[in-house]
Amino acid sequence: MMQKLLISLSALVFVAFPVHAQTPAPQHGLKAGYVALVVTGEVLPGQKDHFRQLVPRLVAAVAQEPGTLAYEWSFHPDQNTYNVMEVYQNSDALAAHLKHVAADFLRELGRVRKTTNAIVFGSPDAKVKELLARLHPVYTSPIDGFMR
Numbered sequence: 001m002m003q004k005l006l007i008s009l010s011a012l013v014f015v016a017f018p019v020h021a022q023t024p025a026p027q028h029g030l031k032a033g034y035v036a037l038v039v040t041g042e043v044l045p046g047q048k049d050h051f052r053q054l055v056p057r058l059v060a061a062v063a064q065e066p067g068t069l070a071y072e073w074s075f076h077p078d079q080n081t082y083n084v085m086e087v088y089q090n091s092d093a094l095a096a097h098l099k100h101v102a103a104d105f106l107r108e109l110g111r112v113r114k115t116t117n118a119i120v121f122g123s124p125d126a127k128v129k130e131l132l133a134r135l136h137p138v139y140t141s142p143i144d145g146f147m148r
Contacts, residue, residue: 030121030122030123030142030145030147031123031142032147033089033090033091033122033123034069034087034088034089034090034122034147035087035088035090035091035093035094035120035121035122035123035124035128036070036085036086036087036088036120036121036122037084037085037086037094037118037119037120037121037137038083038084038085038086038118038119038121039083039084039086039115039117039118039119039135040081040082040083040115040116040117040118041081041082041084041113041114041115041116041117042080042081042082042113042114042116043080043081043082043112043113044111044112044113044114047111047112047113048079048080050111050112051112051113054105054108054109054112055073057105058101058105058109059071059073061100061104061105062097062100062101065093065096065097065100066089066093067088067089067090067092067093067094067096067097068086068087068088068089068093068097069087069088069089070085070086070087071084071085071086071087072084072085072086081116082113087147091124091125091127091128094124094128094131095127095128095131098128098131098132099131115135117138118132118135118136118137118138119137119138119140120132120137120138120139120140121140121142122142123142124139
């Protein structure tokens with residue numbers, strides 16, 4: 001009797017919940033809502049020392065943003081061209097970052113560097129695209145990948 005009851009309950013579970021609802025496909029990588037950027041720029045003439053002093057202050061402030069997962073500034077071999085690699089938990093986190101940097105650092109950044117290129121990975125929402133418009137970014141389309 002107990003065996004028949006268990007078989008009946010098992011059959012009910014399989015009928016009530018389709019296979020795809022029982023084991024959803026894992027969302028991973030940039031398809032999971034993360035947004036990443038690589039921004040390239042150049043240090044303005046005569047501003048390298050000021051730039052080198054500003055970046056650590058900027059990084060320390062950005063490190064306090066809960067949705068900013070990675071934020072790394074690096075020089076190219078010419079020590080004048082730089083990249084900023086940025087990863088955000090979602091569009092809201094990126095929007096908060098952009099507003100924070102604009103309010104606290106944009107004027108000073110504008111005196112020491114110019115942005116030459118921006119590449120966006122993931123699928124930012126319309127609000128973020130509007131905030132990024134001044135950079136004239138290239139938007140990529142995810143193919144596949146993962147993030148740990």
